[in-house]
Amino acid sequence: MSMDRLIEKIIKLNNPTVVGLDPKLEFIPDFIKEQAFSEHGVNLTGAAQAVLMFNKGLIDSLHDIVPAVKPQAAYYEMLGYEGVKVLYQTQKYAHQKGMYIITDGKRNDIGATMQAYAAAHLGTISLLKEHEAFIADSLTVNGYLGTDGIEPLLDIAKKYDKSIFVLVKTSNPSSGELQDLKLENGLSVYEQMGKMCERWGKELPGRYGYSGVGAVVGATYPEQITTLREQLPGTFFLIPGYGAQGASAKDVAKAFDSNGIGGIVNSSRAIMCAYKKEKCDEQDFAGAARREAIRMRGELMLSL
Amino acid sequence: MSMDRLIEKIIKLNNPTVVGLDPKLEFIPDFIKEQAFSEHGVNLTGAAQAVLMFNKGLIDSLHDIVPAVKPQAAYYEMLGYEGVKVLYQTQKYAHQKGMYIITDGKRNDIGATMQAYAAAHLGTISLLKEHEAFIADSLTVNGYLGTDGIEPLLDIAKKYDKSIFVLVKTSNPSSGELQDLKLENGLSVYEQMGKMCERWGKELPGRYGYSGVGAVVGATYPEQITTLREQLPGTFFLIPGYGAQGASAKDVAKAFDSNGIGGIVNSSRAIMCAYKKEKCDEQDFAGAARREAIRMRGELMLSL
Numbered sequence: 001m002s003m004d005r006l007i008e009k010i011i012k013l014n015n016p017t018v019v020g021l022d023p024k025l026e027f028i029p030d031f032i033k034e035q036a037f038s039e040h041g042v043n044l045t046g047a048a049q050a051v052l053m054f055n056k057g058l059i060d061s062l063h064d065i066v067p068a069v070k071p072q073a074a075y076y077e078m079l080g081y082e083g084v085k086v087l088y089q090t091q092k093y094a095h096q097k098g099m100y101i102i103t104d105g106k107r108n109d110i111g112a113t114m115q116a117y118a119a120a121h122l123g124t125i126s127l128l129k130e131h132e133a134f135i136a137d138s139l140t141v142n143g144y145l146g147t148d149g150i151e152p153l154l155d156i157a158k159k160y161d162k163s164i165f166v167l168v169k170t171s172n173p174s175s176g177e178l179q180d181l182k183l184e185n186g187l188s189v190y191e192q193m194g195k196m197c198e199r200w201g202k203e204l205p206g207r208y209g210y211s212g213v214g215a216v217v218g219a220t221y222p223e224q225i226t227t228l229r230e231q232l233p234g235t236f237f238l239i240p241g242y243g244a245q246g247a248s249a250k251d252v253a254k255a256f257d258s259n260g261i262g263g264i265v266n267s268s269r270a271i272m273c274a275y276k277k278e279k280c281d282e283q284d285f286a287g288a289a290r291r292e293a294i295r296m297r298g299e300l301m302l303s304l
Numbered sequence: 305m306s307m308d309r310l311i312e313k314i315i316k317l318n319n320p321t322v323v324g325l326d327p328k329l330e331f332i333p334d335f336i337k338e339q340a341f342s343e344h345g346v347n348l349t350g351a352a353q354a355v356l357m358f359n360k361g362l363i364d365s366l367h368d369i370v371p372a373v374k375p376q377a378a379y380y381e382m383l384g385y386e387g388v389k390v391l392y393q394t395q396k397y398a399h400q401k402g403m404y405i406i407t408d409g410k411r412n413d414i415g416a417t418m419q420a421y422a423a424a425h426l427g428t429i430s431l432l433k434e435h436e437a438f439i440a441d442s443l444t445v446n447g448y449l450g451t452d453g454i455e456p457l458l459d460i461a462k463k464y465d466k467s468i469f470v471l472v473k474t475s476n477p478s479s480g481e482l483q484d485l486k487l488e489n490g491l492s493v494y495e496q497m498g499k500m501c502e503r504w505g506k507e508l509p510g511r512y513g514y515s516g517v518g519a520v521v522g523a524t525y526p527e528q529i530t531t532l533r534e535q536l537p538g539t540f541f542l543i544p545g546y547g548a549q550g551a552s553a554k555d556v557a558k559a560f561d562s563n564g565i566g567g568i569v570n571s572s573r574a575i576m577c578a579y580k581k582e583k584c585d586e587q588d589f590a591g592a593a594r595r596e597a598i599r600m601r602g603e604l605m606l607s608l
Contacts (some may be wrong), residue, residue: 108471110474114378144483146483167448174451174453178493179450184488
């Protein structure tokens with residue numbers, strides 16, 4: 001089962017980290033942008049090629065110590081279809097290097113249309129033979145539309161050995177505006193969403209006790225993580241908010257069970273831009289990313 | 305203001321219809337697929353080219369009687385980056401023909417990332433000059449993450465004269481699982497989301513009393529439409545669910561105010577596949593789409 005594969009990679013590398021590939025242009029070293037723009041022009045194609053070079057450098061440097069990458073679809077869409085092509089090429093490269101790929105798309109729609117998203121990101125398209133539109137082991141999704149927006153994903157996940165992560169409690173400052181409101185049944189909206197994840201997960205059981213339906217739970221709300229870990233014993237967590245957004249290793253530790261599993265912690269900017277913080281030669285951006293990933297791994301492992 | 309432009313187009317054409325461009329391959333006439341596959345191969349490129357030919361035929365046939373198109377991102381993503389390129393080409397063609405474009409992406413993310421989606425779909429990207437990644441007048445979004453997932457869209461909407469539609473009460477059977485739950489404050493989750501739309505809309509006021517922040521409200525729940533029209537006097541509705549999903553013209557009429565404005569009704573399959581229902585020569589698919597659009601316009605105008 002797909003979430004089992006992720007957990008096994010985490011155990012093997014002794015590292016519950018996923019690197020967010022959110023390549024804002026300002027994060028990319030100048031020497032890469034200069035090369036890409038001089039070869040392809042100062043346009044969306046050039047920018048997309050810079051992103052691809054940057055991502056490949058990061059993946060080369062990280063794939064033997066970090067189990068997973070999480071490309072954020074928005075930053076690829078921002079560069080138009082050339083950017084979306086680079087999303088695919090990045091996924092393909094990470095896949096070849098053996099990394100688990102979580103496409104952060106937060107997709108959501110009604111049943112018939114969700115089938116199309118599920119096929120696009122986790123399945124294949126039949127035209128004489130099977131074609132892949134994108135490549136991922138997992139997709140983040142938004143459950144506001146209820147079960148028939150999720151079922152098509154479960155079907156595809158079963159067939160192709162994939163997983164999903166449903167937004168439960170997000171890491172941003174205003175996440176509570178809707179998510180924290182109390183329902184008449186005594187649960188908050190995010191707790192209700194968590195409960196739905198546990199229910200959906202029953203269709204994708206895993207051997208470590210965690211189903212193929214994970215939950216996105218922001219580390220910036222450590223109290224809520226603690227409660228959710230108790231309420232959702234069968235749900236694996238994808239945890240944004242560590243580092244740049246302010247959460248500590250102690251905060252994220254609350255997402256883990258007594259065996260030290262239960263979640264994977266995202267770091268995007270701190271790893272992508274480690275060369276800026278280190279003030280090293282920007283040519284060494286990938287080395288700096290690796291040093292930060294090792295530092296983070298150590299910090300996380302100490303706190304679990 | 306962008307929602308004013310949509311309302312003026314609706315008034316000018318006397319037609320509150322948006323045509324959903326959800327090009328499943330099974331919806332496309334065989335002669336188009338045969339031509340595209342023979343020119344480009346039976347692969348994602350060939351399929352994407354078939355979608356483009358189909359869309360252009362529909363737009364040619366409808367642009368003088370229907371004010372808006374709503375391409376559904378999922379069906380383009382399903383064909384990979386070649387499909388996403390065709391989404392852009394479809395938008396460009398519809399824009400040249402003067403149609404209002406609502407990209408149905410249901411995008412959502414935290415602030416920094418939502419800026420990227422906003423730039424991608426409603427804004428531009430600065431690289432020496434401004435580049436457009438995609439072309440749309442409006443984008444559908446999911447408000448589960450609260451205000452800081454919406455603010456970047458409001459900023460871009462102001463700057464570039466665009467609008468958004470936030471999911472409030474969706475048309476699918478299980479939409480009530482979360483959306484209908486009662487909160488302690490007495491509102492249902494969807495009513496709370498509607499209230500947030502009214503609040504966000506204050507930043508984008510319009511001259512017809514409707515702001516630049518619209519709401520998606522499914523016609524399949526006519527009672528909820530009636531209540532929401534009263535609760536959200538400043539929010540324009542995008543209304544899916546008419547036709548194939550079972551809602552009647554009488555149901556959707558509840559979304560309109562006493563001046564006969566207040567919403568735009570989506571039809572996807574009934575117009576795209578009108579040639580199948582008519583059993584006419586598939587070469588006449590665009591003519592059949594036009595006949596169905598005229599029939600629907602008549603039915604809607606009678607009920608308002």
